[in-house]
Amino acid sequence: MNFERKLKAYAAVFTISLKNSLAYKHDFVLMLVFFMLTYLVSIAVWLAVYHFAGATSIDGLSLYAMFAYFLVIAAVSTITAWPSIMEKVSKDLQGGGIMRSFIRPVGYIQQLFISSMPESIVLFLAAMLPITVIVIIVGHFSVSALTLLFFLVEVVLAWVLINLMGFIIGSSAVYLTNIYGVANTVQWIIGILGGAIVPLLFFPSWAYNLLMLTPFALSLYVPVGTVLGIIQTQIAVRSMLLDILWIGIFSAVSFFLWKRAEKKINAVGV
Amino acid sequence: MSNRFVKDARFFIATQKYKMLSLFAYRFQASLWFFVALMDVLNVLVTITVIYGVSSGIAGWSYAQMLALAGFSSTAFGILFFLMNPFNLIMAMRNGSADQLFTKPYNKIVMVFSKYGSFNLISLIFGGIALLVYGIMNTQFSILPLIASIFLFLLGTTAMLMFILFISLLSYVLFKSGSYINWLTGIIQNASQYPLFIYGSVFMVLLTVAAPIAIATFYPAELIFMKVSITTVAEVAAATMVMAYLFYKGSMYLFRFYTSGGG
Numbered sequence: 001m002n003f004e005r006k007l008k009a010y011a012a013v014f015t016i017s018l019k020n021s022l023a024y025k026h027d028f029v030l031m032l033v034f035f036m037l038t039y040l041v042s043i044a045v046w047l048a049v050y051h052f053a054g055a056t057s058i059d060g061l062s063l064y065a066m067f068a069y070f071l072v073i074a075a076v077s078t079i080t081a082w083p084s085i086m087e088k089v090s091k092d093l094q095g096g097g098i099m100r101s102f103i104r105p106v107g108y109i110q111q112l113f114i115s116s117m118p119e120s121i122v123l124f125l126a127a128m129l130p131i132t133v134i135v136i137i138v139g140h141f142s143v144s145a146l147t148l149l150f151f152l153v154e155v156v157l158a159w160v161l162i163n164l165m166g167f168i169i170g171s172s173a174v175y176l177t178n179i180y181g182v183a184n185t186v187q188w189i190i191g192i193l194g195g196a197i198v199p200l201l202f203f204p205s206w207a208y209n210l211l212m213l214t215p216f217a218l219s220l221y222v223p224v225g226t227v228l229g230i231i232q233t234q235i236a237v238r239s240m241l242l243d244i245l246w247i248g249i250f251s252a253v254s255f256f257l258w259k260r261a262e263k264k265i266n267a268v269g270v
Numbered sequence: 271m272s273n274r275f276v277k278d279a280r281f282f283i284a285t286q287k288y289k290m291l292s293l294f295a296y297r298f299q300a301s302l303w304f305f306v307a308l309m310d311v312l313n314v315l316v317t318i319t320v321i322y323g324v325s326s327g328i329a330g331w332s333y334a335q336m337l338a339l340a341g342f343s344s345t346a347f348g349i350l351f352f353l354m355n356p357f358n359l360i361m362a363m364r365n366g367s368a369d370q371l372f373t374k375p376y377n378k379i380v381m382v383f384s385k386y387g388s389f390n391l392i393s394l395i396f397g398g399i400a401l402l403v404y405g406i407m408n409t410q411f412s413i414l415p416l417i418a419s420i421f422l423f424l425l426g427t428t429a430m431l432m433f434i435l436f437i438s439l440l441s442y443v444l445f446k447s448g449s450y451i452n453w454l455t456g457i458i459q460n461a462s463q464y465p466l467f468i469y470g471s472v473f474m475v476l477l478t479v480a481a482p483i484a485i486a487t488f489y490p491a492e493l494i495f496m497k498v499s500i501t502t503v504a505e506v507a508a509a510t511m512v513m514a515y516l517f518y519k520g521s522m523y524l525f526r527f528y529t530s531g532g533g
């Protein structure tokens with residue numbers, strides 16, 4: 001199949017997924033609102049901590065930066081907290097629906113990634129736009145073009161990383177009856193070691209340095225820290241290279257796991 | 271009446287035993303689910319530890335006292351989800367499988383608590399109790415306030431259960447959806463792990479009067495550490511009993527709107 005036809009096929013997958021993700025707008029908006037509300041509790045707690053400490057800065061993080069931190073991490077978490085690919089792979093493997101994918105003119109794994117893109121893009125934009133208004137316009141926060149570019153590249157790399165992790169977890173459905181225990185555990189690990197609960201800056205320096213090498217911090221803390229100026233440019237560049245390294249590692253693991261899973265696939269499910 | 275109570279209790283125990291055996295059929299998965307349930311406790315432990323590591327924390331509350339408060343909250347919400355996962359209940363009512371609530375010879379509330387809870391959340395209860403015990407043992411406390419606070423906690427948890435049941439049924443009746451009740455409960459749970467005055471007096475009143483969460487979490491913690499007077503506690507307990515009864519009656523009324531066969 002030539003390149004142009006493949007591209008048209010992928011574009012069709014993208015368009016259908018985009019329409020699906022916007023089918024229930026009311027549900028979509030409410031989900032976003034509740035997701036953001038979760039982080040408002042953290043903001044309120046830290047505002048109280050700063051107030052009672054009588055401090056304008058704790059460990060180099062100002063009150064305003066803390067406020068912006070949780071808002072931006074809420075937006076980034078919409079696409080890096082829970083890989084939607086995972087549920088699809090698990091359902092296809094366990095239900096046998098994967099057989100239909102093999103006869104389609106688009107590769108299964110490519111289809112997975114392309115079909116999960118629209119929802120992620122819409123969620124991220126829907127969360128990021130109001131937060132940008134609040135943080136930049138209301139808070140007079142400024143971001144250079146280079147920082148913004150780094151942030152967007154890091155978010156894209158984080159999305160790929162998280163979905164590769166999701167693919168690995170989803171593929172393990174051939175061995176597990178239910179992947180949600182593993183998935184929720186991984187999600188918690190990403191949250192706590194990625195800085196969604198507490199900024200990694202507050203961890204001991206040895207823990208901070210170690211976590212900055214892991215895919216968890218690269219998925220959440222690094223993009224947020226880059227755009228808010230908490231992370232220096234050279235660390236941001238190093239993190240992007242680490243991202244690429246981790247993507248390579250997870251791609252290799254995914255390939256290996258998928259080859260083993262393919263042997264167990266059948267039309268009635270595993 | 272005592273026969274009815276014994277019959278309902280036996281049914282509840284039998285269903286919990288069944289759920290436990292079902293969960294442990296796959297041991298690795300069961301262990302993961304128990305760990306997943308403990309995540310809330312671990313999150314709040316890390317957060318409070320970091321807060322008190324980098325600052326003086328919340329005024330009037332020591333590290334151990336904060337852990338005790340978080341312990342009350344985790345235990346209360348652990349009991350809530352152990353007995354009733356709102357999403358499971360509403361989905362059952364949506365697809366019509368809740369018919370058995372009305373056809374079996376047991377109390378409807380007992381049926382709900384027997385069928386629609388998540389057994390693995392028992393680890394959240396134990397985790398909460400561990401936090402609570404650790405917090406109490408590392409502060410000064412007296413026995414009488416401790417006993418009174420446990421009584422207030424049980425009363426508050428009952429009122430909170432009735433409240434969550436009421437809003438779940440209301441969500442079914444008004445929106446035919448339970449998607450957001452679990453989100454909302456999660457947000458309230460997060461909020462209740464910290465002293466409620468940090469959210470302002472409006473929210474504190476809301477979480478005491480409109481939604482009896484404070485009565486299960488904040489006031490028992492305040493009582494143990496003598497941060498609140500006995501008179502206030504007595505008033506709160508009386509109000510709680512009234513609210514629990516009203517939410518119970520409201521829930522019984524809302525059950526009438528259930529449509530068998532799904533919808």
